Amino acid sequence: xxxxxxxxxxxxxxxxxxxxxxxxxxxxxxxxxxxxxxxxxxxxxxxxxxxxxxxxxxxxxxxxxxxxxxxxxxxxxxxxxxxxxxxxxxxxxxxxxxxxxxxxxxxxxxxxxxxxxxxxxxxxxxxxxxxxxxxxxxxxxxxxxxxxxxxxxxxxxxxxxxxxxxxxxxxxxxxxxxxxxxxxxxxxxxxxxxxxxxxxxxxxxxxxxxxxxxxxxxxxxxxxxxxx
Amino acid sequence: xxxxxxxxxxxxxxxxxxxxxxxxxxxxxxxxxxxxxxxxxxxxxxxxxxxxxxxxxxxxxxxxxxxxxxxxxxxxxxxxxxxxxxxxxxxxxxxxxxxxxxxxxxxxxxxxxxxxxxxxxxxxxxxxxxxxxxxxxxxxxxxxxxxxxxxxxxxxxxxxxxxxxxxxxxxxxxxxxxxxxxxxxxxxxxxxxxxxxxxxxxxxxxxxxxxxxxxxxxxxxxxxxxxx
Numbered sequence: 196x197x198x199x200x201x202x203x204x205x206x207x208x209x210x211x212x213x214x215x216x217x218x219x220x221x222x223x224x225x226x227x228x229x230x231x232x233x234x235x236x237x238x239x240x241x242x243x244x245x246x247x248x249x250x251x252x253x254x255x256x257x258x259x260x261x262x263x264x265x266x267x268x269x270x271x272x273x274x275x276x277x278x279x280x281x282x283x284x285x286x287x288x289x290x291x292x293x294x295x296x297x298x299x300x301x302x303x304x305x306x307x308x309x310x311x312x313x314x315x316x317x318x319x320x321x322x323x324x325x326x327x328x329x330x331x332x333x334x335x336x337x338x339x340x341x342x343x344x345x346x347x348x349x350x351x352x353x354x355x356x357x358x359x360x361x362x363x364x365x366x367x368x369x370x371x372x373x374x375x376x377x378x379x380x381x382x383x384x385x386x387x388x389x390x391x392x393x394x395x396x397x398x399x400x401x402x403x404x405x406x407x408x409x410x411x412x413x414x415x416x417x418x419x420x421x422x423x
Numbered sequence: 424x425x426x427x428x429x430x431x432x433x434x435x436x437x438x439x440x441x442x443x444x445x446x447x448x449x450x451x452x453x454x455x456x457x458x459x460x461x462x463x464x465x466x467x468x469x470x471x472x473x474x475x476x477x478x479x480x481x482x483x484x485x486x487x488x489x490x491x492x493x494x495x496x497x498x499x500x501x502x503x504x505x506x507x508x509x510x511x512x513x514x515x516x517x518x519x520x521x522x523x524x525x526x527x528x529x530x531x532x533x534x535x536x537x538x539x540x541x542x543x544x545x546x547x548x549x550x551x552x553x554x555x556x557x558x559x560x561x562x563x564x565x566x567x568x569x570x571x572x573x574x575x576x577x578x579x580x581x582x583x584x585x586x587x588x589x590x591x592x593x594x595x596x597x598x599x600x601x602x603x604x605x606x607x608x609x610x611x612x613x614x615x616x617x618x619x620x621x622x623x624x625x626x627x628x629x630x631x632x633x634x635x636x637x638x639x640x641x642x643x644x645x646x647x648x649x650x651x
Binding site: 258 | 484487493494517519521527528531534538539541561574575578579581582
């Protein structure tokens with residue numbers, strides 16, 4: 196019987212590698228991308244389409260989550276707030292809520308993806324949560340994943356088999372993730388990480404800085420281009 | 424210091440009574456309603472506006488959740504599926520997933536309301552989950568609430584105080600809920616429960632049947648009108 200995974204994918208390296216791993220594990224892939232007003236949403240959608248095609252996905256759902264944009268409260272979704280760049284960025288443990296925090300984002304994203312998984316009878320939800328982002332964002336921690344899986348059992352209908360969130364990178368930092376990506380032959384050349392959504396990576400936002408440092412520390416050449 | 428509650432409200436009796444209880448407990452009320460493609464969404468919004476005004480709410484957020492409509496899979500959101508009425512309805516324990524089940528609905532709704540709560544610094548989320556609906560819908564059970572509160576601690580930023588879901592009716596069936604509503608002087612005359620969204624209650628859908636039986640068994644006169 197076909198086993199199905201819903202791959203929550205932003206088009207970045209982590210979620211793309213997680214989806215590649217799910218593919219190797221024999222899942223039929225159904226991609227899920229969410230637009231929640233983030234600056235890069237159009238670029239992300241275009242990227243996720245390419246990645247889904249590359250990995251032979253069976254389907255791709257592009258969800259709109261307008262409430263998060265309306266709510267604001269984040270530099271990623273509120274055009275009036277500045278996204279920190281270069282030396283304004285703190286790549287390690289935060290001392291206050293980062294301006295790029297989007298309230299309850301991963302919970303909202305996973306809840307949507309879980310509804311999709313319930314409807315198509317998916318066994319798994321694949322996510323790119325990882326230890327590097329968990330330094331700033333608790334909704335990337337293993338503990339978040341574990342707790343989410345527990346509530347999910349009660350969030351689906353009594354007669355549905357609850358899907359399980361799989362986060363194969365949850366204990367890894369970027370260099371190990373990138374090495375893993377090379378090992379599983381993930382389409383790193385198609386990935387896009389920048390908060391700004393321009394054609395090339397800006398190279399200086401938090402997300403680009405994590406990416407660059409990860410590739411450098413992994414000793415792997417980044418196949419994508421940077422503006423700075 | 425002002426303590427704030429986000430009141431998740433459909434305009435039905437349960438969530439309206441829960442909000443009234445939160446008001447008596449001294450919370451400043453911020454109402455939250457979600458449109459997810461349910462047939463009655465316009466009627467619900469109009470109802471919730473009246474209830475929020477009646478209870479002196481500080482604010483009301485009307486969220487759109489278009490993905491649930493797009494996903495379908497429920498008689499409530501898919502116009503091509505029939506909503507069961509009269510003898511087609513099973514008011515007690517279900518033997519299969521009811522056609523009115525909306526995939527992961529309460530998880531998605533609560534995740535949105537939690538983002539709102541995080542942004543405004545609310546301590547509590549008020550919901551009308553109850554034992555009668557929990558017979559058919561596991562996302563109304565006390566166990567769901569408990570598990571949700573556990574994941575919510577990790578779904579908000581590390582420096583945010585996680586809000587707590589309060590479900591004061593979670594152990595009660597409709598007659599006890601209605602008696603409670605009379606006791607706390609909830610605006611039952613403003614509430615609307617029908618799945619169809621017409622001006623008056625249809626009187627024969629699952630939601631109307633629960634309501635009618637509840638009022639009858641509580642020995643309380645329903646101040647609203649029915650078509651059938």
